[in-house]
Amino acid sequence: MVQEHDFLKVVWVANRDKPLGHKDQSASLIIGGDGNLKLLDGRKNAIWSTNVMAKSNYSAAVLLDFGNLVLQDGNANKMWESFDEPTDTLLPNMKIGVNVKTGKKKYLISWKGEDDPSPGSFVLGVTSETPPQLFAWNGSSPYWRSGQWDKSKFNGIPTMSNKYLSGHQLVQNINQGTTYYFRNYYNNSFGYVFISSEGSIESVRWGDGWSTNWEASRTNRCEIYGTCGPFGVCDTFSSPICSCLKGFKPRSDEEWNRGNWTGGCVRKMELNCQKSAHAAAMTTVEKDVFWPMKHMKLPDSADYLSNIADAEGCRSWCLGNCSCLAFSYVETVGCMAWCKNLIDTQQFSREGKDLFLRLVDVDKGVPTKTKLIISLSTISGIMLFGAGISVCGLFKWRDAEIPHGLGLSVYAFGYDECNAEFVLLRVVQTLRRPIVSEVSIYKSETNVWRRLQGMPYFLVEPGRMGVYLCGRLHWIMRCECVRNSAKVLVAFDIRTESFVEVDQPNVIDNRLRMDLAVLEEHLCLTVYREPGVVDVWIMREYGLNRHGICCSR
Structure with missing residues (x-):
């Protein structure tokens, strides 16, 4: 807790999904025989646990200065920390953000009510785009955003002037796929960020007393x-x-x-x-x-x-x-x-x-x-005649310039909205080891093929066309060139010309046969579990999109 004005504010709750009974006066917090920190009810039933591999003789629970509850071994190494499981408050040095490569996300989730710490409907996180933004959702709907991070402050928070910026940090590593926002303990000033059960967001700091740096209030309709x-x-x-x-x-x-x-x-x-x-x-x-x-x-x-x-x-x-x-x-x-x-x-x-x-x-x-000063009939004739030659003749002639002797190949066709041009991508892989990938891209405006860097994935079904959605081309591929190895959902971003992995439902056995399709502007993943049994997942907002993944069966 932190003391704010004349009351104490709860900043972290372990068992928010499983509250103790109101009349339970015998609950206890212990280190169990397996070395884990545990919350027991009056009947000695485990309500919550750190659930890590630990040795009881060496475990100790420590509450650090900035509010981080840590489970340590005998050498003071962290085995678990509450900062990895944030609730509705971001304390100094605690991080929220996303790792697009692992799919791991850390968000603030509001309380359900003023006196009910169970998870509410408002979520505050960080987008993985460049430049990143703080983003809040009400359920699955966008609710508020901070504006783009300009390396010192957020564009959409005008009161976030330089004198308040000392503690705010946002670090993005494109190569690692990580984006994290946090507050430093700067100039002996303690502060935190908080999302209320009603969706208001506050950044608060302690100086001569508690003061609000900036606030996004639900009462301001803008x-x-x-x-x-x-x-x-x-x-x-x-x-x-x-x-x-x-x-x-x-x-x-x-x-x-x-x-x-x-x-x-x-x-x-x-x-x-x-x-x-x-x-x-x-x-x-x-x-x-x-x-x-x-x-x-x-x-x-x-x-x-x-x-x-x-x-x-x-x-x-x-x-x-x-x-x-x-x-x-x-x-x-x-x-x-x-x-x-x-x-x-x-x-x-x-x-x-x-x-x-x-x-x-x-x-x-x-x-x-x-x-x-152009004749309408002339330009129409040129456009139609030219299109016939370039489209029919080009793919045949240009494609012949790239040798087909490499082995297996797949294609995908899409559209670059920013440049208003059609895109054709081809991936070819050798049949023999070592496996070598050749990736080539054709754009209608430049009218040429261009070689790109290879990719660290392996084809599953040669000849199957990639699926286009939201400026990206999608395939199901493998991370390893081994039969029955795990499959991954891979997207080629047309704008950045790079391959990235897309989050998929973590309950799927990705060794099974899978297909991709698009249904009403949503990416759909079909999984064939056994003869006559098919799961269809509608990925309404998947990993490459800041709104997260929302799959239904």
Whole structure:
């Protein structure tokens, strides 16, 4: 517990899933004969245990200065610690986060009620994207997010100014697949982060007394995820709090006027880059412009472009990709682009970042004009005739340039939304040891095959097409080239051009035969347990997505 004002705050509960009876006055905390720390009820039944391999003669339970309850051996080595099993409070040096390679997640989970420590419906965690964010869910629905981490603070928490940042740390290791957030004990200042049973999130510190660094309160509707819907922007100090981004209008005036803004906004006019030849036989085509927006909580679901070095490069990339709807360049982060709906955007009076919104309104910029005087029938003929030659002839000719003598092969076909181009991936593996993989990618815009690095996985069913979903191509493969060895779900990320493993239900015997499919934009995993018995798992939000894995049978 920590003492806050005139009361004690409970910061960790061992048996929150299995409470003691209210009238049980004989409960005890002991180190059992097996060396584990155990909570016993009045009848000496074990309610909770550390459940580790230990030796009783050498075990000791120690409560450390920052609230970490530790089970140690005789050499003071940690065998178990409460910091590995957080409840609703993040204490100094305790970590929450995710390891995408192992699938291990550490989240804060709210109490069910003010006096009921059993798990509630609100969860606070860290996303594995780059840059990461703190993210809260109400059940499986997004509830709140902090905005992107800029190496010193979160973009969506304007009160998180420099004088409060000393204790907050977020460390991401792409190679190890880990992302963790924690608070340091800095400058003799004790602090913690807490998620309430009602979904409010507070960062509290001790100075001359207890004070709140920052708070995400459920009473502030702009803090609730997606309050103003796609392409809407929320401003706490405006009335109404929701408005459409420049160049957009409410999707439904009726709903908007009733104060239901979740339907969001739609663009008033199509972008110049979206205008096709059928619009006019002779026309003046202008480039789109970018409207600057200051002091913004940047939208969710940014694409991080690590290969772009400066703000001008970020702008040029976005301008050259019609699917790019907005961009932001943050010095400590780099280039971020948005190719999907701009959701959960907020206007601040200070702090925040600059967001550049793609617009067709040439009066708000200095576009470069390009005169095009083209016959509609001519361009249509060229497009159709060219498509016939490039699509039919290209795959035959280009594919022949890559030798087929390597052995087994699989393909997958998908679409790169940010670059607005089709992608074909081919994986070939040798039949003889040592097993060698060759990975090649074809993109429709460049019209060439390109060799990528190999992959550390092994094909299961040669010839089976990969499954495309959410910008990624999926296969079932093996980690080892051994018959009946464990299978893994592998995804190729089209944007980063890298292979990663995807979380799958841990109750599955992955030595069994498995198939992949897509059902209503969800990845489905079919497991054939025995003749006539098939399990179908609908992976509504799987490991590559920050919303975790939710499987139903």
